[in-house]
Amino acid sequence: MTINPNLTAAEYTHTVIRPSEIDPYLDGDRDFIDDCAIRAELETPAAPGAGRVRDIIAKSLAMQTLSLAETAVLLRVDDPDLLAEMNAAALRVKKFVYDNRIVTFAPLYLSSLCVNNCLYCGFRQENKYEVRRRLTLAEIRRETEVLAGNIGHKRLIAVFGEHPASSTEYIAESLRTIYSVEAPTRCGVGAIRRVNVNAAPLPVEDLKILHEVGIGTFQVFQETYQRDLYAKIHPGNTVKSNYRWRLYCMHRAMEAGVDDVGIGALFGLGDWRFEVLGLVAHARELEAKFNVGPHTISFPRLEPACNAPLASGAGSGVSDADFLKLVTVLRLAVPYTGMIVTARESREIRNECVSRGCTQGDCDSRIGVGAYQEAGSEQEAAKQQFLLGDTRSLEEMVIDLAKKGIITSFCTAAYRCGRTGGCIMDLLKTGREGQFCKVNAVLTFREWLDDFASPETLEICRPVLEAEIAAIRDDFKPSFFKEFIAYYRRLENGERDLYF
Ligand code: SAM
């Protein structure tokens, strides 16, 4: 949809929102988020019995999505021994679906122009102190060269404020530019192979354009599933103030063929337990309507942001203990989904999240527009959307994970081979995607180590690499192992981007 960039905010809202792309998804005039039902689940005060909790854990281990009532039971567990059982089960679920891999990515901020007025965000339109910027294609190219050539990322999440100047055409052109970059590395060529997008909800015709350009995951956070709170923190007649336009954006994505979708809630705005049930309800709705649940769930905690009335204080309002509990509960409630813990969190909390079944995290992250080229400068510090809790480099994160026996995967094969949406869900639920991912993780890890790591890092990572290769030899047919080793040798000899 081409939008006149000179529209006022109200005209823009009217142009963007299409009731015809909301109403067909309603159940009569009701949403799949039933506030009363969720509140009723949360009002039960009694701590659950161990038998009931263990039955629910068994359902998770059988890879079944939990109901809202079952999820609410897990939220009520306070007994330390039962909580420890839940944490252990969460990690088992993760290992069954995703093995001992963590996927990394980096955020790439392309535009801080925004027509909305979210009270928690530094990019909100009323923040007159924010220096607005939208990257040109040449600047996008240069940012990508740093990410793919200097750091070694293979996956990005491209982040956009909502504005007529960062229209779908701009998003599509940005993706084309990012995919076209080939940056020289020590032993080969670096490239971004999967670009996920975090942008405003879009209509179906625009999502089809992004599908054609090769979008990875389309990610939109509902921020809060609580309707009354949603209205308060998204004031004015803005696009974002329309709860339903946002709530059904993943329905539209599925219709457009974008079947890897990422949902999320911003924790710290309201009752965190409501948001957990909202996310589970959203996952169940997508499963019921499209037979495909969310590819990823995100659970960012509110961070301090400049001139954002709801984010000017220090804490998010969700304690570390509650945050870790919600991670465990989400892992158990939606067993097949990828779970993203971002660099908003500290290194310690992120490590805890990994041991509770998170599967993805960003690192070496810069969260300002143009920030990778300006890394370390005062300009960069002034432009951050909010403050990061974990500023580890990619190499530091790789080392930390390797010391725990975890392999960092740079694999992007599933989506490039068409294993997305329902296809990948089935493979994940039955533990079969792990087979492709296991070999591709080793291949892409080796490629990254050769291109970007120091000799010391290579030595630290060697045991995890060798353990993975030994497991492939033991678990796969000899003929496949032979094929895999041939690929591995070709990589060692300088070939790049080999995968199954
Ligand atoms: N403009 C698009 C939107 O709102 O969906 C995408 C970009 S927006 C910068 C991406 C996400 O940043 C939001 O969905 C919100 O959850 C998160 N965010 C905004 N302010 C934040 C803050 N102060 N702390 C942590 N996350 C924040």
Ligand code: SF4
């Ligand atoms: Fe704009 Fe998104 Fe920030 Fe809201 S969260 S002000 S829509 S960039």
